[in-house]
Amino acid sequence: MAFDGIVTRAVSHELNQELSSGRITKIYQPTDTELILTIRQNGQNKQLLISIHPNYARVHLTDEKFNNPKEPPMYCMVLRKHLGAGFIESIEQVELERIIHITVRSKDEIGDEKKKKLIIEIMGKHSNVILIDPERNMILDSFKHISSLQNRHRSILPGQTYVAPPEQGKLNPLDLDSNAFVRKLDFNQGRMDRQILNLLMGLSPAVSKALEEKTYLGRNEQYEQIFNDFKTNLEDHEYQPFILNGPKDDFHVLDLIGSSKFKTYFERTSDMLNEFYKGKAERDRVKGMTHDLMRFIKNERDKNERKIKKHEKTLKKAEKADDYQKKGELLTAHMHMVKPGDESVTVVDYYDPEQNEMTIELNPNKTPSQNAQHYFKNYQKLKKIKRNCIS
Numbered sequence: 001m002a003f004d005g006i007v008t009r010a011v012s013h014e015l016n017q018e019l020s021s022g023r024i025t026k027i028y029q030p031t032d033t034e035l036i037l038t039i040r041q042n043g044q045n046k047q048l049l050i051s052i053h054p055n056y057a058r059v060h061l062t063d064e065k066f067n068n069p070k071e072p073p074m075y076c077m078v079l080r081k082h083l084g085a086g087f088i089e090s091i092e093q094v095e096l097e098r099i100i101h102i103t104v105r106s107k108d109e110i111g112d113e114k115k116k117k118l119i120i121e122i123m124g125k126h127s128n129v130i131l132i133d134p135e136r137n138m139i140l141d142s143f144k145h146i147s148s149l150q151n152r153h154r155s156i157l158p159g160q161t162y163v164a165p166p167e168q169g170k171l172n173p174l175d176l177d178s179n180a181f182v183r184k185l186d187f188n189q190g191r192m193d194r195q196i197l198n199l200l201m202g203l204s205p206a207v208s209k210a211l212e213e214k215t216y217l218g219r220n221e222q223y224e225q226i227f228n229d230f231k232t233n234l235e236d237h238e239y240q241p242f243i244l245n246g247p248k249d250d251f252h253v254l255d256l257i258g259s260s261k262f263k264t265y266f267e268r269t270s271d272m273l274n275e276f277y278k279g280k281a282e283r284d285r286v287k288g289m290t291h292d293l294m295r296f297i298k299n300e301r302d303k304n305e306r307k308i309k310k311h312e313k314t315l316k317k318a319e320k321a322d323d324y325q326k327k328g329e330l331l332t333a334h335m336h337m338v339k340p341g342d343e344s345v346t347v348v349d350y351y352d353p354e355q356n357e358m359t360i361e362l363n364p365n366k367t368p369s370q371n372a373q374h375y376f377k378n379y380q381k382l383k384k385i386k387r388n389c390i391s
Helices: 005-019 074-083 178-183 192-199 205-215 220-235 269-277 280-318 321-333 368-390
Strands: 023-031 034-041 044-051 058-062 087-093 099-107 113-121 128-133 138-142 242-244 250-252 263-265 344-348 357-361
Touching: 005 034, 005 044, 005 058, 005 087, 005 099, 005 250, 005 269, 023 074, 023 087, 034 074, 058 269, 074 099, 074 113, 074 128, 074 138, 178 220, 192 205, 205 220, 205 250, 242 269, 250 269, 280 368, 321 344, 321 357, 321 368
Parallel strands: none
Antiparallel strands: 023 034, 034 044, 044 058, 087 099, 099 113, 113 128, 128 138, 242 250, 242 263, 344 357
């Protein structure tokens, strides 16, 4: 899936056109990875979806219906406090990175107008939505809190100074001319798609591969022409959002990859993204819940099987409870036969109709009375265990 810097540019441009000067009327957090902002603009309500799902992180307009929790999460309440009833001034992308800044003008508790900035970082499992005070560049809150122990480059915590993600050392193609682009390439090294990917900001592997294939081992002039066409599309916002249907569905806004007969085109980038991701995050969530439930059931089953084995072993041992009682009583009746230091004593078993003898083991460090009490205590203990196991 190619939610790269180019798709981010397309969707941020579209959102800026459709939502600028709009008023934020509602803010919801239906799941632990999604935010929904309802924005009133030109007499229409529009829903902005912001997701930090590890596999489906994205931002776009949507018409999907969401079930919201009865009690809003803390982050949702913070956003309502700072952004509720605010007006969107601008929606801008940071260069060609997958980072979008939404600047909102709202009023604080005493009625003074203040600007807040909602920073959306679309970076796979590291995606985040961070609310900052732009005047102080201070983080007010974020979807995910990241301490310095988790990230040495920056911490994302309320009260901390906002630090942008580290740069990757790539060049913004919008600031590069075709001649400089070609000079950066090493034709002797080969792997041109990999070179283009490592050189230019905002490209996915599929796009860099498509640019290389369009040149088809051409000369410098062909690379310059392909780059100029690519740059013009970005500068003029000439997009053709499409979904490529196949063994592995994909999407993009530049018509560079795949055959047109396998593509479905859309007028807006949001429509394309909404169609592509529809149900995917929900199915993934249900799949994850199913996996968690199966793991829970397996753990409970294994735990109960261990308990059953332990109980069976305990019950087997508890069957000897009557033996301990009998030995205690016989030892009490024949206590006069036990001498200090004896390790055992042989007595007549008067419980046996044939009056056979029984040898009772003793602890030589204990008195005869203590040895008898030891047997009685074991009897009571096993009797209690047996009763608990059966109940």
